[in-house]
Amino acid sequence: MEVDDLALVERAKAGDAESFRALVVRYQRKVFAVAAGIVKDSDLAWDVAQDAFVRAHQHLGDFKGDSSFSTWLLRIATHISIDALRKERTSRKDAIDDVDESALSDGATGILGTALGSNPQESVLRKELVGKMTEALAEIPAAHRTILVLREVEGLSYEELSERLGVPKGTVMSRLFHARKKMQALLSDYAGLSPRPRRSAAQEDVEP
Amino acid sequence: MKDCATYAPWLGARPGELSASEEERLHEHLATCEACQGRLADLQATTGMLEEALSRTASRRDFTTFADEVMTRIPASAWKSDARPRGVFGTLKAFFGRHRAIAIASAIAPALAAAALYLFIDRSGTPETVPPGVEVVSETLAPVVLDTSDGPVVLVSESDGT
Numbered sequence A: 001m002e003v004d005d006l007a008l009v010e011r012a013k014a015g016d017a018e019s020f021r022a023l024v025v026r027y028q029r030k031v032f033a034v035a036a037g038i039v040k041d042s043d044l045a046w047d048v049a050q051d052a053f054v055r056a057h058q059h060l061g062d063f064k065g066d067s068s069f070s071t072w073l074l075r076i077a078t079h080i081s082i083d084a085l086r087k088e089r090t091s092r093k094d095a096i097d098d099v100d101e102s103a104l105s106d107g108a109t110g111i112l113g114t115a116l117g118s119n120p121q122e123s124v125l126r127k128e129l130v131g132k133m134t135e136a137l138a139e140i141p142a143a144h145r146t147i148l149v150l151r152e153v154e155g156l157s158y159e160e161l162s163e164r165l166g167v168p169k170g171t172v173m174s175r176l177f178h179a180r181k182k183m184q185a186l187l188s189d190y191a192g193l194s195p196r197p198r199r200s201a202a203q204e205d206v207e208p
Numbered sequence B: 001m002k003d004c005a006t007y008a009p010w011l012g013a014r015p016g017e018l019s020a021s022e023e024e025r026l027h028e029h030l031a032t033c034e035a036c037q038g039r040l041a042d043l044q045a046t047t048g049m050l051e052e053a054l055s056r057t058a059s060r061r062d063f064t065t066f067a068d069e070v071m072t073r074i075p076a077s078a079w080k081s082d083a084r085p086r087g088v089f090g091t092l093k094a095f096f097g098r099h100r101a102i103a104i105a106s107a108i109a110p111a112l113a114a115a116a117l118y119l120f121i122d123r124s125g126t127p128e129t130v131p132p133g134v135e136v137v138s139e140t141l142a143p144v145v146l147d148t149s150d151g152p153v154v155l156v157s158e159s160d161g162t
Helices: A005-013 A017-039 A042-058 A069-087 A101-105 A111-115 A124-139 A142-152 A158-165 A169-190 B002-012 B020-032 B034-046 B049-060 B066-073 B087-098 B100-124
Strands: B143-148 B151-156
Touching: A005 A017, A005 A069, A017 A042, A017 A069, A017 A124, A017 A142, A017 B049, A017 B066, A042 A069, A042 B066, A069 A142, A111 A169, A111 B034, A124 A142, A124 A169, A124 B049, A142 A158, A142 A169, A142 B049, A158 A169, A169 B002, A169 B034, B002 B020, B002 B034, B020 B034
Parallel strands: none
Antiparallel strands: B143 B151
């Protein structure tokens, strides 16, 4: 029977290496996936994921069980991912949060929804687009990558996003809107559905 | 379009993330705005794709060495001695806890050995069938067979057996 996280954490706190190793093995892929989504580079994500576990071990004493261990661990991983991005930040800024008329008029709506059909889970196109998802993610600004991963993979609420990123709830919603819109535009391009020529977003990277 | 700037960002809200008033206003807007209906369809169609994509990315990596690399980055002094079992019994208990197959084998082995010994002794103690016409005059070791006029006679003396 699998030992639960809290029991392993307690043993690891007491200095049991095998228990901590078990936690690493249990969450290594999830932590790596979150890091990879934010920092883009797979090797950097590997380092970030390892840093997350090392830092988690250093602060095990601070873990009181108020949240699940995985939530606590992923919070550490996202902090380190964001720090890693800041080290690579460029001076270029972009209007990543404002939702104005130009943002709304940029591209048609409902294209993906229509193309993927009424049952998107079974769509062949959907499977192809999932394969393009990380490629698209690498093309959008870091702030957008970060918020998308926190929302879609970590599952954070608006309130939690606001707290984690240090921005108001309204900004969270508008930033998510922009991030999704950019991803959808890129996916539409890949699927040959886009009504407009694709613009490279690689140079749009900005700090979160 | 102006209303869309307000309502489009609300489309991705989960249940309970908008106030009742906001939900009602969004619902009213959606009823009349084809653009936002399309945005909502896009959103619903792509839900879950990112998580699936990143899981695939993680699955493609070989994690064989990951845990070892993490553990080597943590100082050995972090693993306190009082977390480890003390004494021979504690050490054995921890060892068998980690290696359950060995523990089970260790438990079964003496029983199997005892059963094998019992069977061996039982069979070796069974006297061989004496051929017809052969008289056994001693049950000690080192039998000697003598041909006599009455037929073969097996003699075993104590001195011969030692």
